[in-house]
Amino acid sequence: MSDIQLLPCAHCGCEPMLEKHPAHSHSAALQALVPGLPDHPGSWTIECPTSGCVALIGDACADVITAWNRREPLASRPADAGGSPVDHACARVRNAEAELKTARKALVDVMTTAALTND
Numbered sequence: 557m558s559d560i561q562l563l564p565c566a567h568c569g570c571e572p573m574l575e576k577h578p579a580h581s582h583s584a585a586l587q588a589l590v591p592g593l594p595d596h597p598g599s600w601t602i603e604c605p606t607s608g609c610v611a612l613i614g615d616a617c618a619d620v621i622t623a624w625n626r627r628e629p630l631a632s633r634p635a636d637a638g639g640s641p642v643d644h645a646c647a648r649v650r651n652a653e654a655e656l657k658t659a660r661k662a663l664v665d666v667m668t669t670a671a672l673t674n675d
């Protein structure tokens with residue numbers, strides 16, 4: 557498999573992590589939570605190290621790599637989805653900052669309401 561090149565993440569350009577997960581039985585704690593959970597038959601995963609970006613799982617290493625490396629040619633993307641991997645990463649950071657700002661405001665609203673009703 558080492559002769560197959562793993563392309564950088566199509567969304568952010570980071571170097572992905574390829575990992576083999578051997579067949580195994582799940583822990584007693586997990587089996588207690590999910591009765592009848594079958595043994596894991598073994599798998600391969602490819603994961604982008606950027607938090608919340610993208611990951612793939614599959615039975616065969618070559619299939620997972622093929623799926624990971626599959627991507628649209630830049631020319632076929634809509635104009636607003638174009639740009640370099642750095643552009644995409646910057647857009648993701650801007651979106652995350654906007655979501656964080658909205659979440660902070662919602663949290664402050666909830667805490668303010670709770671403080672007012674607990675007086």
Ligand SMILES: [Zn+2]
Pocket residue numbers: 565566567568569570604605606609610
């Ligand atoms: Zn990524």
